[in-house]
Amino acid sequence: MRWRAIRAPDDGRSDWFAAGARITSTVMNETQSASEPVTAPTRAEHAAGMAAYQEAGLRLAAEIGNRGPIRLTDGGRLHPDILAAYWKHGFYVFQGLIGGDEVAELRRDANEMLERAPVGPDADVDARGRPALGLDYARRPYLFAKPLADPWGGTGLLSGRHPTQMTQPLPDEDAPADVVFLMSSMCQAMPSGLRLYGHPHLLEIAAAINGDDFVPFNDSIFVKQPGLGGSVAWHQDGVTHWGSPDWDEGIHGFNFQVQLYPTAPASCLWVAPGTHKLGKIDIEARVRENGGSEQLPGALPLVCDAGDVTIVNRQMLHASFANTSSELRISLTFGFHRRKSVEGQKGALGVEADEVVYDAQRIFDRSSVIAVAVDARRQHRPDERSFVYEPFAGLEDDFRFNDETFERVIRDYNLNDLAI
Numbered sequence: 123m124r125w126r127a128i129r130a131p132d133d134g135r136s137d138w139f140a141a142g143a144r145i146t147s148t149v150m151n152e153t154q155s156a157s158e159p160v161t162a163p164t165r166a167e168h169a170a171g172m173a174a175y176q177e178a179g180l181r182l183a184a185e186i187g188n189r190g191p192i193r194l195t196d197g198g199r200l201h202p203d204i205l206a207a208y209w210k211h212g213f214y215v216f217q218g219l220i221g222g223d224e225v226a227e228l229r230r231d232a233n234e235m236l237e238r239a240p241v242g243p244d245a246d247v248d249a250r251g252r253p254a255l256g257l258d259y260a261r262r263p264y265l266f267a268k269p270l271a272d273p274w275g276g277t278g279l280l281s282g283r284h285p286t287q288m289t290q291p292l293p294d295e296d297a298p299a300d301v302v303f304l305m306s307s308m309c310q311a312m313p314s315g316l317r318l319y320g321h322p323h324l325l326e327i328a329a330a331i332n333g334d335d336f337v338p339f340n341d342s343i344f345v346k347q348p349g350l351g352g353s354v355a356w357h358q359d360g361v362t363h364w365g366s367p368d369w370d371e372g373i374h375g376f377n378f379q380v381q382l383y384p385t386a387p388a389s390c391l392w393v394a395p396g397t398h399k400l401g402k403i404d405i406e407a408r409v410r411e412n413g414g415s416e417q418l419p420g421a422l423p424l425v426c427d428a429g430d431v432t433i434v435n436r437q438m439l440h441a442s443f444a445n446t447s448s449e450l451r452i453s454l455t456f457g458f459h460r461r462k463s464v465e466g467q468k469g470a471l472g473v474e475a476d477e478v479v480y481d482a483q484r485i486f487d488r489s490s491v492i493a494v495a496v497d498a499r500r501q502h503r504p505d506e507r508s509f510v511y512e513p514f515a516g517l518e519d520d521f522r523f524n525d526e527t528f529e530r531v532i533r534d535y536n537l538n539d540l541a542i
């Protein structure tokens with residue numbers, strides 16, 4: 123049976139979206155029948171079917187606000203009103219936090235990384251026939267996906283935290299077989315990425331949320347190319363502490379996203395405000411109760427300009443849809459934890475080959491990337507006030523940015539990521 127486009131109903135959700143979900147979703151509803159295959163929407167049909175949902179999301183975003191320039195107290199700490207707004211809704215958008223000159227440097231490096239990607243998941247050369255970037259990295263820095271696909275939804279990947287699968291529209295006929303979906307190793311591959319990691323305002327935000335002894339999580343760059351970028355199914359990031367006696371709304375930390383281009387509802391990350399307070403959410407039930415549709419009510423798009431930075435609590439329900447729009451999104455994504463959330467915990471999210479427990483040495487090694495990043499930034503921007511990272515106070519001279527620390531600290535630093 124051919125999939126049919128159906129006018130979006132008044133509730134802002136389109137029936138075709140539910141229909142599209144039937145062939146791809148692991149969530150079944152009573153009308154679903156395996157003997158009635160339904161084809162996926164085209165790119166244009168998908169975009170049209172999202173329109174009413176996007177409008178509803180934009181209205182909610184305008185109601186809630188939770189965005190503005192960073193404000194600091196006289197002592198240089200994050201303003202308590204912003205912190206309170208973050209804890210209330212689980213997200214905040216810092217407008218214009220990264221200056222235009224720095225965005226330009228980041229774009230240049232990110233685009234260079236994209237150009238130097240292998241031509242496909244099994245290739246070793248880039249589109250110009252050069253050896254691809256990262257052949258000598260312990261972990262290859264590129265993750266590919268099929269165009270407009272949802273590579274994680276409904277799978278056991280990443281600790282199975284994406285239980286349902288998003289609609290996977292049909293890409294245009296001339297679309298490549300595989301597209302870059304994620305790039306990692308930002309601090310190794312991009313000089314400007316390392317410097318961003320030492321940004322005093324970003325680190326001040328991390329300290330305000332997670333305490334002065336905060337520690338890193340990981341980093342990855344989400345690439346949503348126009349008409350090609352895949353989706354990320356609804357999920358909560360944290361996997362370790364749901365049953366912890368110490369559970370609270372901040373125990374799994376938060377993620378930054380630094381936006382290199384303006385984002386639109388079709389391309390950007392969506393969040394369900396307040397869900398960071400709810401504990402582990404039954405996502406399958408939410409989608410099922412929504413008629414099988416991934417257009418979950420109560421969510422809003424984190425629409426940004428270039429240079430805006432979002433923070434999103436890792437317990438928030440969030441997702442992004444197949445990018446059937448003509449907007450490019452490149453989001454530098456990196457997170458931070460409370461130290462006590464990580465120490466003594468087993469590595470999660472499938473990043474460890476063996477069961478590794480995060481001890482003080484492991485945490486120190488991964489955190490030393492921050493110390494080197496602060497110095498790399500100081501050398502590049504000598505007039506800016508540097509962030510003082512408390513765990514490395516007094517150790518600064520051991521972690522100056524130079525060839526020796528690049529080899530000792532930065533090379534393959536992500537083998538020490540702290541995933542919970």
Ligand SMILES: O=C(O)CCC(=O)C(=O)O
Binds near residue numbers: 377441
């Ligand atoms: O940016 C995206 O599209 C997805 C980001 C996300 O799911 C995450 O950071 O956990």
